[in-house]
Amino acid sequence: MSAFSAPFGLLLDVDGPIASPVARCIVEPSILTDLVTLASAGVPIAFVTGRSAVFVREEVAARLVSAGLPDGAPVFAVMEKGGAWAPITAGLGLGEIEVDAALAIPADVTEAVHALARAEYAHAMEVDEGKHVMISLEARNDIAHEDYWPARDEFQERVWQLLVERGLGLRYGEREQADARGEVPWRIDPTIISTDVESVLLDKDRGAARALEWFAGHGVSAPRWYSAGDSRSDYLMADHVHADGLEAVHVDVRPSDGMLARDYPVVTMGELIHDAAGAAFLRERVAELGL
Template identity: 60%
Template sequence: MPFDASAYPSDLPDLGLLLDVDGPIASPVSRSIAIPSILDDLVALTAAGVPVAFITGRSDAFIRDNVVAPLLERGLADALSTPGARMYGVFEKGGSWATIDAHGMGEVEVDSALAFGPDAIGGVRELVEHEYSDSMFFDETKRAMISIEQRTDVENADYLEVQPHFERAAFDLVSGLGYGLRYRDREAPDRDGELPFRIDPTIISTDIESVLLDKDRGARRALERFASLGPLPRRWVSMGDSRSDYLMADYVHSEGYEATHVDVRPSDGMLDRPYSVVTVDDLIHDEAGAAYLARCREQLGV
């Protein structure tokens, strides 16, 4: 059913936010929202009518416990009860998704067609537990992808030294089960000659996932959901710490909206894009995210 435009305020801010979580919102060290102003600013911006989507490779369980729960403690329920307020979560790069309302996170939907079978899931779990548990752990909360993550008691430099050894072993294991898989310059097609899966490293984790999962898919799902609830702003800001996060702004720009991407880890190499790409002074990660959200709130006067 189309939304009732008369039920929405006519003076909603001309701004929407598409936010990666690890990096710009949650500390890549503590894996939590360590800067309280981020919570307060997200609540205030939501209450003002700025649609906010979390578009992340994280699982729904992680976002529920580490993002939505602390936001509720800072007043998110009241913010989402305000006419025009919208918040949404897209997890595992589009593999699952859920509404976020005054009661918290709604029922999670999963694109099961993109998920691995129990043979690959169990095989990678055993590989981690038997050979790599001193530096990483298997993420049991994922529904559509297989993920491992750096242990928080391990130095990042030590994890990064071990990570490629795990990834090569995982490639051999999963491709040996018949899954078409790509990893860097290695390819192992399935029996149909296809490569429907890939290994995608980050600075604190490795995802083994469908090639159809990515941040542009998440952005599309978020905008479609927001459009079903009310009018969309023309100006969208995406924020992330990886090159793949630019795909959120790529999608917004391709749909004719004004896009800005905030790169909170420019040392990884900023991309040349036909829309605005910005950094936040000399700040990185969640310090940059906190500063940019504060600027948004100040500019809107909320």
């Protein structure tokens, strides 16, 4: 395979810059069109998300194919914060999924947390059945964020107690409880629409590393990488790029949470947030290429 260097590459969180955190799907009409335009020009695009393969297949990959994704476009998906990954192609949509089984939550723990959610918190959240290595409970679509958050916080306290009683080494916010070996391999990670229980080794820097490795293996590189996300953890994508000696620019689409100081540029899209900011950012990248 001949090597190809694009002018830049994209590392994109899904919820926030691409999919609406309210509708939980891609609603901005230009996003799919501009992603296909950029991919058609050879720009490597990786979706680096905590979402499951089921969500990425249905809400991202299938819609890119419907929007005209061409054969051979360099598009890749890293799901579950680096726990699962697959290419996105015109022929298959989301391709064959690979999973890092060594980072999977023990099955009995997953069953216990799912049972608690279904028995006592079904009014506020739903079990994400599509996860391979994480546990994820997502806010119901028919509940307001303001009503979900108290239930989420109470649920997370219950999960903390449940897992610590089972002897798991666990981190939750500022709290840590080591296991019998003195290790803390798992964490509870809240977002505005979900609760994740996951390996401490899973995060957006791991996802970015997986994406860059895949692109390099397919002869695709770029001297500059833009990352975009709505959480402070999304900065880790640009952290990895910067540490790798490449030019990094991070686009914060929810700066109200507090922008982080970094040794690379961190930008916003004016007053726009979430997927409106993501759409404006992609429009700028299309214009940068003169397309």
